[in-house]
Amino acid sequence: MGEHTLEELHWAAEFKSPEEVAALIAEVDDVDALDEGRTALWRAVHASRFGNVEVLLAAGADPARSMMYGWSPARLSLATEHPLPTDEVLTPEERAAIAERDRLVAALGGVPRDDGHSLACVAGIDAETAVHRLEAEPVEVTEQVWTWDADQAVVGVTTVPGGCVVMQPKGFAATHVLERLSVGTVGFGMFANPKGGNHGEIHRDGECEASDLATGAGADLEDTAADVLLAHLYQGEPVAYCLAFAGLRPTDARAFTAPDLWVRLPGHLTA
Template identity: 75%
Template structure:
């Protein structure tokens, strides 16, 4: 048969029922065949689908097979609520990353809840410094304006909220993409790192990383799981923060907010000057 079973098995392992996984296993030439450098078992572990994991293991899938920069299915399971028996262990740094994920996600409490927002997470820079770097003016914003802009952004396109948090600051716009624009991230990242993201309601989450004024990575997919990560640390970060895009950006930049006020009650509001911020 052709290779259709491979992609179908991998998809089912991550998203479908154990019954569908079992049916596809019966068609498989190799249950441990790799697709995008991972096996079907790895995908089931990553997606926290313990019933699918059990079906794959019963059919002979190898939990110890090395892949994804050292994250075998068994080792990855140690970063889930359904650990598999294994002699592999997590490092102190990896355990700390898991604890920080739990703390950070709880602190945000699901905020922001809707798509259409943008943010910039800047390491080592406070809100006042961000205001200066952007050559912006501080403005007063009312609750009524926020609600109006979330429906009709006209008049608020260049307005951002900014909040100092442990590790740096967060800039956000709940009604548009401005916080993630190249010109904003380039100015904010002078001498440091800035992670920007736009939660596009139509195209998914798109993220960029700027270091010292230049783009370092322009194809992040915050919260969308493990895609094309390049290191073991990147794999763990993407795994831990699937479905948590804002928390992913905060963690990537090393920010540790204690609550959700960066998105609900920012320290100050700023208005950017008239200029082209499409380019840094």
């Protein structure tokens, strides 16, 4: 079995058709061979490619094989619309996380829809506290704030259940606030780069813990068990992922359409 064939099978399991998966299965020695800590079956379950799941199971793929910090393909399937037969169960906390995903995605309603925005989701502080920490000045805004020609120091700040959201419709300035706002708490920031994808970063107690994260793109080998579930649940929902990571629970998309406050950040935060 060639290395490239294994990689192709894993790629096909996640992104291609059952017919293409079946053709590649015929070329490998072990349908359960691991790539980046998971099997092709795991990837198919993760991507909700249920036709590919059936093809892999028919070829002898093991749904009970433990991987990704206890998330076997069968256990991961319990967080999808097509659970596989298994004696494994989800914890009450995991079931609650699934329900919150459904609620949160529905509340956002697909907003924001366009690339180019940036945001910072910070636990445990409200908009007024955020503005005070940032030493920002309230401003009046016009429709221009939604364009690339807007003042790049202006951001919207909104109190939501669990904390606050800082958002810039066009620009990356919202990610510059995390060092100050995360003191004593945690924040997740993201810039939806129109040319380079969603770049996320985690700040905890004023320090950057991780950066250049492919937010909403799926699970990584280095993830914890809780991170694997979070990444699985919020594939293709990067903004909801940022909110969920920080434990924010907005009931609507107001933070991204009509923020509580518009403020101008001091120059040293936008340089």
